[in-house]
Amino acid sequence: MAEKITIGELHLSGCTGCLVTLADNYEGLFKLLDDYADLVYALTLVDVRHVPEMDVCLVEGSCCLDDKLSVEELKEARAKSKVLVAYGGCAAYGNITRFCRGGQWNQPGHASYVPISEVVDVDLFLPSCPPCPQAIRNVAVMAYLLLKGDDEQKKLATAYLTPLMQLAQRGNEACGCDLMYDVINQGLCIGCGTCAGTCPVRAITMEYGRPNINRDLCIKCGACYAQCPRSWFNFDVMNNYESIMNVIKGAME
Amino acid sequence: MDVLGNYKSVISARSTDRDILKKAQDGGIITTLFAYALEEGIIDGAVVAGPSDEPWRPKPMVVSTKAELLAAAGTRYTISPNISLIKEATRSYGLDRVGIVGTPCQIQAIRKAQLYPIGMRDVDDKIALALGIFCMENLSYQALEAIVEDHCNQKMESVKKMDIGKGKFTVYTERGAVSQMPLKLIHKYVQPGCNVCLDYVANLADISSGSVGSPDGWSTVFVRSMKGNAVWDGAIEAGLFETKPMDQVKPGLDMVKKLSTDKITKNQKNVDARKTAGLRADGTPKGLRNPYESP
Ligand SMILES: Cc1cc2nc3c(=O)[nH]c(=O)nc-3n(C[C@H](O)[C@H](O)[C@H](O)COP(=O)(O)OP(=O)(O)OC[C@H]3O[C@@H](n4cnc5c(N)ncnc54)[C@H](O)[C@@H]3O)c2cc1C
Ligand code: SF4
Ligand code: SF4
Ligand code: SF4
Numbered sequence: 171m172a173e174k175i176t177i178g179e180l181h182l183s184g185c186t187g188c189l190v191t192l193a194d195n196y197e198g199l200f201k202l203l204d205d206y207a208d209l210v211y212a213l214t215l216v217d218v219r220h221v222p223e224m225d226v227c228l229v230e231g232s233c234c235l236d237d238k239l240s241v242e243e244l245k246e247a248r249a250k251s252k253v254l255v256a257y258g259g260c261a262a263y264g265n266i267t268r269f270c271r272g273g274q275w276n277q278p279g280h281a282s283y284v285p286i287s288e289v290v291d292v293d294l295f296l297p298s299c300p301p302c303p304q305a306i307r308n309v310a311v312m313a314y315l316l317l318k319g320d321d322e323q324k325k326l327a328t329a330y331l332t333p334l335m336q337l338a339q340r341g342n343e344a345c346g347c348d349l350m351y352d353v354i355n356q357g358l359c360i361g362c363g364t365c366a367g368t369c370p371v372r373a374i375t376m377e378y379g380r381p382n383i384n385r386d387l388c389i390k391c392g393a394c395y396a397q398c399p400r401s402w403f404n405f406d407v408m409n410n411y412e413s414i415m416n417v418i419k420g421a422m423e
Numbered sequence: 424m425d426v427l428g429n430y431k432s433v434i435s436a437r438s439t440d441r442d443i444l445k446k447a448q449d450g451g452i453i454t455t456l457f458a459y460a461l462e463e464g465i466i467d468g469a470v471v472a473g474p475s476d477e478p479w480r481p482k483p484m485v486v487s488t489k490a491e492l493l494a495a496a497g498t499r500y501t502i503s504p505n506i507s508l509i510k511e512a513t514r515s516y517g518l519d520r521v522g523i524v525g526t527p528c529q530i531q532a533i534r535k536a537q538l539y540p541i542g543m544r545d546v547d548d549k550i551a552l553a554l555g556i557f558c559m560e561n562l563s564y565q566a567l568e569a570i571v572e573d574h575c576n577q578k579m580e581s582v583k584k585m586d587i588g589k590g591k592f593t594v595y596t597e598r599g600a601v602s603q604m605p606l607k608l609i610h611k612y613v614q615p616g617c618n619v620c621l622d623y624v625a626n627l628a629d630i631s632s633g634s635v636g637s638p639d640g641w642s643t644v645f646v647r648s649m650k651g652n653a654v655w656d657g658a659i660e661a662g663l664f665e666t667k668p669m670d671q672v673k674p675g676l677d678m679v680k681k682l683s684t685d686k687i688t689k690n691q692k693n694v695d696a697r698k699t700a701g702l703r704a705d706g707t708p709k710g711l712r713n714p715y716e717s718p
Contacts, residue, residue, distance in 0.1 A: 296541065297541055297542075298541050298542040301541060301542075302540045302541065302543055302544040302545070302546075303544065303545075304540040304543075304544070304545070304546075304547045304548075305539065305540045305541050308538070308539070308540070330538075333539075333717065334539075336717040337718050340718055352712060356711055356712050357616065357618070357619075357711075358615070358616050358712070358714055359614075359615075360502075360528045360529075360561070360614065360616035360617065360620070361502035361504050361561070361563075361614065361616070362504060362505075362506045362525075362528055362529045362532045363483065363504025363505060363506040363507030363508070363529075364506040364507070364532045364535075366507040367506055367507040367509055367510045367511065367543070368536075368541070368542035368543060369542065370542060376504040376507050378502075378563060378564050378565065379501065379502030379504065379564065379614070393542030394542070395718070396539075396541045396542070396718070397535070397536065397539070397541050397542045397543065398532075399528060399531045399532040399535050400616065401714060401718040402714055402715075402716075402717060402718040403531060403715055404715070405621075405715065407538065408531065408534050408535060408538065408627065409429075409627070411534040411537065411538055411627060412648050412649070414538060415537060415538065415547070419548075
């Protein structure tokens with residue numbers, strides 16, 4: 171086994187659901203930590219006070235501009251990590267914190283919450299609220315292959331991670347409305363129902379073969395659009411789904 | 424990838440179960456395979472296009488008995504958003520091994536959900552059998568109504584079977600009438616998303632099937648993945664299908680290849696045309712979004 175990569179989780183304005191999701195891989199988390207990654211920074215899981223150097227930094231939560239420490243730590247994490255991931259809807263898109271206007275306990279003065287890409291450059295988005303355990307597992311395995319693998323593994327990892335990197339370039343506003351703007355209005359929807367099956371708050375129903383979004387329910391997590399087969403579909407990866415799933419399964423055995 | 428996708432074998436086949444053949448669209452491949460997989464414990468349930476309260480309007484459904492499978496057999500030429508139930512099937516229904524049937528694009532959605540399970544918690548290793556049906560294009564329910572009621576002049580509720588083949592859309596009614604319209608005329612009703620679809624024979628399914636290539640009442644079957652192979656071998660051993668080698672049936676694999684090539688060539692042109700669909704102020708083209716390039 172080649173040397174491990176280092177991963178940290180920077181916790182900003184999030185609910186810790188993303189961090190718990192990492193742990194929801196159960197034995198899979200131990201396998202990741204035994205063979206592929208050292209967890210060098212994370213709330214409650216690692217006793218390290220200051221943002222260290224790391225290969226991959228997962229940032230959970232949006233960034234509160236009214237909290238100097240959050241802004242400083244985020245910038246420090248950017249400076250000290252090779253790959254910075256917006257881990258979860260809040261970091262990527264603001265998610266539920268988009269609705270915040272201050273006045274909440276116990277920091278009523280904190281009122282301005284932005285997706286982390288307003289403050290730093292972000293390499294990769296992993297949307298949803300929370301992202302699924304298997305998604306972060308796959309990204310962790312691919313990050314390992316990217317940084318420590320042989321040429322072929324690097325190629326695979328690059329192809330796999332590319333759409334998530336492109337997603338980070340696309341913008342930091344998400345809503346169920348993206349399905350209307352960028353799929354249906356663009357003449358691309360096929361009525362598959364993936365978006366409705368994906369939404370964590372069941373804001374989407376299928377009405378006569380098209381998603382109907384209950385916009386008051388939508389928390390702006392970005393899962394539906396990212397999961398839609400017509401937001402992106404990269405044949406170079408998907409055509410090899412069987413072997414890639416075996417690679418991931420093999421890595422976790 | 425070849426226009427027919429990767430596959431281990433391609434066979435012409437028909438179910439040996441008469442009850443299934445009576446209800447099925449073609450050779451009853453899908454219903455027979457799910458019934459077998461349920462029986463053998465390969466799946467605990469399947470997501471299919473079940474009946475709804477409107478005639479010919481399918482409703483995605485999680486089923487676990489042969490009777491329910493039979494009620495969902497046959498093709499509805501309109502959208503059935505089956506993927507809306509895959510997380511539901513594993514979480515609300517608590518299935519550990521899910522079967523699912525879908526058009527090529529729906530099978531694509533499943534593979535994306537497995538490789539990038541962004542909002543699809545605990546789904547990836549629970550898809551036990553993904554069966555694909557060939558698909559040239561699909562229609563909204565309202566478009567299907569227009570075709571059946573306006574063009575073919577039949578009431579939706581009086582129709583017993585709809586079929587596409589030999590260049591025609593055919594409607595058979597309960598009382599024995601047969602109405603047809605040329606497929607060419609259907610084009611304006613096709614849902615727009617189908618015009619950029621680059622898969623005809625469900626390349627990413629475990630097993631995929633359609634009528635094209637085989638004689639009436641028979642189906643062409645592609646056995647594609649390791650999983651698909653194991654299920655197919657088991658079903659053959661159990662005597663659930665009559666089979667013929669593809670090179671001994673008419674019109675044969677060449678027909679499948681031709682239709683697949685035609686579809687992909689036409690739709691690839693549509694994808695390319697999106698790049699220059701609009702115009703910028705400086706005279707250069709302005710493009711529409713291409714999902715095969717980036718989100
Ligand atoms: C829109 C559409 C276009 C098609 N185009 C072609 C074609 O061009 N060439 C070709 O050879 N075959 C085509 N087919 C497939 C063909 O009509 C049969 O469905 C296929 O041969 C399976 O028949 P069977 O007897 O094996 O399946 P059956 O045993 O009859 O089972 C069919 C299964 O498909 C499910 N189903 C029915 N309607 C839908 C739907 N709309 N969406 C998702 N699942 C559904 C049913 O619930 C059932 O489980 C098309 C199917 C559809 C839905
Ligand atoms: S509709 Fe649902 S999945 Fe889509 S952004 Fe809103 S909450 Fe997220
Ligand atoms: S997930 Fe499927 S139904 Fe939803 S917008 Fe995308 S293509 Fe349409
Ligand atoms: S033509 Fe393609 S996009 Fe349209 S329903 Fe069939 S498989 Fe889906």
